[in-house]
Amino acid sequence: MTAHSYPRAASRTEDREPNGVRQTDIAGLAGLRVMVLEDDPLFAMVLEGMLQDLGCRVLGPFSELDDATAAVQDDPELLDLVILDINIHGEMSYGLAAQLIDLHIPFFFCSGYEKVAIEPRWRNWPNIGKFFTETGLAAMLDQQREPHSLTAVRR
Amino acid sequence: MEIGTAIPAPESPIARAAKMEPVVFAEEIPGSLASLQATSQHLLAEYNFFHNLFDNAPGLMCVLRGPQHIFEFVNRAWSELIDREVIGMPVREALHDIQGQGLIRLLDTVYDSGRPYTGRGLGFALPRRGDRQPVERYLDLTYQPIRDGDGAISGIFVSGVDATDRILAQEQQRLLMDELNHRVKNTLATVCAIAGNTLRGSQSSEDFVETFQSRLMSLSRTHNALTHGQWQGADLQALLEAEFEPYGLNQRVTLTGSTIRLTPRSALSLGMVFHELTINAAKYGALSIPDGQLDIRWHRLPDAGSPLVLDWRESGGPPALPPRRKGFGSRLIERSVAQELHGALTIEYGSGGLSHRMVLPPQAFVS
Numbered sequence: 001m002t003a004h005s006y007p008r009a010a011s012r013t014e015d016r017e018p019n020g021v022r023q024t025d026i027a028g029l030a031g032l033r034v035m036v037l038e039d040d041p042l043f044a045m046v047l048e049g050m051l052q053d054l055g056c057r058v059l060g061p062f063s064e065l066d067d068a069t070a071a072v073q074d075d076p077e078l079l080d081l082v083i084l085d086i087n088i089h090g091e092m093s094y095g096l097a098a099q100l101i102d103l104h105i106p107f108f109f110c111s112g113y114e115k116v117a118i119e120p121r122w123r124n125w126p127n128i129g130k131f132f133t134e135t136g137l138a139a140m141l142d143q144q145r146e147p148h149s150l151t152a153v154r155r
Numbered sequence: 156m157e158i159g160t161a162i163p164a165p166e167s168p169i170a171r172a173a174k175m176e177p178v179v180f181a182e183e184i185p186g187s188l189a190s191l192q193a194t195s196q197h198l199l200a201e202y203n204f205f206h207n208l209f210d211n212a213p214g215l216m217c218v219l220r221g222p223q224h225i226f227e228f229v230n231r232a233w234s235e236l237i238d239r240e241v242i243g244m245p246v247r248e249a250l251h252d253i254q255g256q257g258l259i260r261l262l263d264t265v266y267d268s269g270r271p272y273t274g275r276g277l278g279f280a281l282p283r284r285g286d287r288q289p290v291e292r293y294l295d296l297t298y299q300p301i302r303d304g305d306g307a308i309s310g311i312f313v314s315g316v317d318a319t320d321r322i323l324a325q326e327q328q329r330l331l332m333d334e335l336n337h338r339v340k341n342t343l344a345t346v347c348a349i350a351g352n353t354l355r356g357s358q359s360s361e362d363f364v365e366t367f368q369s370r371l372m373s374l375s376r377t378h379n380a381l382t383h384g385q386w387q388g389a390d391l392q393a394l395l396e397a398e399f400e401p402y403g404l405n406q407r408v409t410l411t412g413s414t415i416r417l418t419p420r421s422a423l424s425l426g427m428v429f430h431e432l433t434i435n436a437a438k439y440g441a442l443s444i445p446d447g448q449l450d451i452r453w454h455r456l457p458d459a460g461s462p463l464v465l466d467w468r469e470s471g472g473p474p475a476l477p478p479r480r481k482g483f484g485s486r487l488i489e490r491s492v493a494q495e496l497h498g499a500l501t502i503e504y505g506s507g508g509l510s511h512r513m514v515l516p517p518q519a520f521v522s
Contacts, residue, residue: 042349043344045483049355063495131344
C-alpha cells in the first residue's frame with residue numbers, strides 16, 4: 001500500500017457509497033496551511049503524514065517552542081490553523097496559545113494530558129489527544145478552522 | 156509547650172488504687188487484720204500486673220475521666236506518640252494543638268450518648284517537643300465509654316493502633332496505579348502512532364504486519380530493560396543486546412563501551428532508533444550478507460557535562476547509498492536524535508556499509 005492508497009478521511013458531510021466505501025472528498029481541507037508543534041517524533045510524523053494525506057500543507061512539525069513561536073510571529077498570515085502539543089520538552093505552550101488567540105489563528109491541542117493536568121484557562125479548549133484516526137483529525141480540522149471567539153476561552 | 160492550670164482529676168478507682176497502701180487495722184481483731192492485709196496486697200499486685208500489661212502493650216491506650224476528658228492513664232505507646240505530659244489535664248487543653256478530626260466533639264458525643272466510636276485511618280499532625288518537626292500519623296482509634304458501678308458513664312477508654320504504615324502503603328499503591336494507567340495510555344498511543352507510521356511506509360499487508368510486529372517487539376524489549384531498571388533508567392548495552400538477540404546476530408556484532416544508564420525517555424527513543432538501524436542493516440546493510448560486521452562503540456569523558464558519543468559502524472557489507480526518499484526509519488532516527496534528545500547525528504555512506512555517529516547530551520543519561 002502506498003501513502004496515497006489510503007481511504008481518505010472524510011468530512012462530516014460525507015456520504016457512504018452503497019458498498020460501504022467512503023467517498024474520498026475531503027471537503028476543502030486540501031491546501032489548508034497547518035502548523036504543528038509536537039516534540040515527540042512518532043506523533044509528529046503521524047500528524048504530518050495524516051495532514052499530507054488530507055491535502056494540507058504542513059509547516060513544521062516543530063519540536064521547539066521557540067521555533068514555533070518565531071514561525072507564528074514571522075508571518076501569521078501564512079497559517080490557517082495550528083496544532084499544539086502542550087508539554088514541549090518540559091515547557092508549556094500556553095503562552096503561544098494566548099498569542100494565537102490574539103492573532104485570531106485557530107488552533108487545537110494534541111496533548112496526552114488529562115483535563116486536570118491542563119491549566120484551567122485551557123482545560124476545555126479542543127484537544128485531540130495523542131490517539132486519533134485520520135477521520136477524527138479531519139473532523140477536528142473542519143470544526144476548528146474558523147477562529148474562535150474570545151468568549152470561548154472564558155469559563 | 157505552654158500549659159494552663161490543670162484541673163484536678165476527680166478521684167477514680169484507678170487513681171485510688173494507685174495510692175493504695177496496705178491498710179493497718181486495730182490489733183484487737185488479729186485474724187481479720189491478716190486477711191485484709193493479704194487482700195490488699197493481692198489487689199495491689201493485680202493492679203500492678205494489669206498496669207504493666209497496659210503500659211507495655213504495643214497498642215495505644217488511655218483512660219479519660221469525666222465530662223472534661225481528663226487524662227488519667229496513658230500507656231507508653233500513647234506517651235511516645237503524643238510526646239508530652241498529659242496526666243491530670245483535660246484533652247482540650249493537653250492536646251490543644253492537635254484537635255484535628257473533631258477529636259473533642261467525638262469524645263463529647265461518646266460520653267453523652269454512651270455509644271462507642273471507631274475511626275479508621277484518622278490523620279493527625281503531631282507536634283514534637285523542642286525544634287523537631289511535627290510528624291504525620293494515621294490512627295485507628297476506638298472510644299469506649301467507661302461505666303461506674305451504677306451504670307453511669309464516668310469516662311472513656313481510648314484504644315487504637317498506629318495505622319500510618321498501612322495508610323502510606325495504600326497511598327503508594329494509588330500512586331502506582333495512577334502511574335500505571337498513565338503509562339498504559341502512553342504506550343497505547345505510541346502503538347497507535349507506530350501503526351499509522353508503519354502503514355504509511357508499507358508495500359503490502361504482509362509487509363505491514365511484519366514490520367509493525369517487529370517494532371512492537373522492540374518496544375516491548377525496551378520496556379523490559381526499563382522494568383529491569385525500575386523505570387529509573389535502562390542500561391545502554393542491555394538495550395542493544397536485547398535488540399540483536401532475537402535476530403541471532405550477536406556473533407557478528409561487537410559492543411564496546413562503559414556502563415551508561417539512559418533515562419526512560421531516551422531509552423524509549425533510542426530503542427526505536429536502534430531497531431530501525433538494525434532492521435536496515437539486516438535488510439540492506441552489512442548484516443544482510445554473511446561476511447558483514449557491525450561494530451558499535453560508545454564512550455564519554457568522565458566529567459559530568461560531557462556528551463555520550465556512540466558510533467554505529469557497518470563493514471564488509473554492500474556499499475551504502477543515500478536513500479532517494481527518506482522513509483519512516485531515517486526520519487525517525489534523525490528526529491529522535493536531533494529533536495527529541497537534542498543530540499547530533501552524522502551519517503556516512505561507506506563502501507562497506509552505513510556509519511552513524513550520535514552525540515548525545517548529558518540529559519539523555521543518568522550518570
